[in-house]
Amino acid sequence: MNSAKIELRNLAFFARHGLMKEEAKLGQRFRVDVQVKLDPALDLQSDSEAETINYVDLYETVKQTFEGTRFNFIESCADTIARKILERFEKALEVTVKVKKPSVPVDCxxxxxxxxxxRCR
Incomplete structure (x- = not known):
């Protein structure tokens, strides 16, 4: 079976996500990884934009979702990004999104x- 994927790694965003009032007020930097598995029926040998997903459009979808909505939980954030990618890009069969929170309100x-x-189709 053929497979192809697109990855966006360690994207940095500033946002005010988090359940605590201080997180909503101060905000912080987050990191996001995105992996999109493409439809194996795509003709990648054609070297045509019509047969893949544009990285810029994919990034903009992640950015708009991450920065455009405030989330209490990073789980909700990751799920919303994955769903938006599947909605927008029909060539995406499976999407994995990891949201990393470096500054956690935990004494560790x-x-x-x-x-x-x-999320999968």
Whole structure:
């Protein structure tokens, strides 16, 4: 079976997501990873934009969703991004979105906490 995917890794966004009042007030940087599995029937040998997903359009969808809505939970954020990508891009068969929150309101030392969601057609 053939497979192809597009990945956007470690996208940085500033937003005010989070359940706590301080998170909503101050905001913070988040990181987002997106993986889109393409329809295996696409003719990638054609080297045609009609046979793939434009990276810029994909990025803009992620950015608009992430920055355009305030989420209490990063799980909801990841799910909304994945659903929007599937709605907008018919060539996407499966989408995985990971939202990473580096500044967590927990007394710990860590790189980040994250939520990952996968949605399929």
């Amino acid at each position: 030392i860590c790189d980040y906490f994250a939520a990952e969601v996968t």
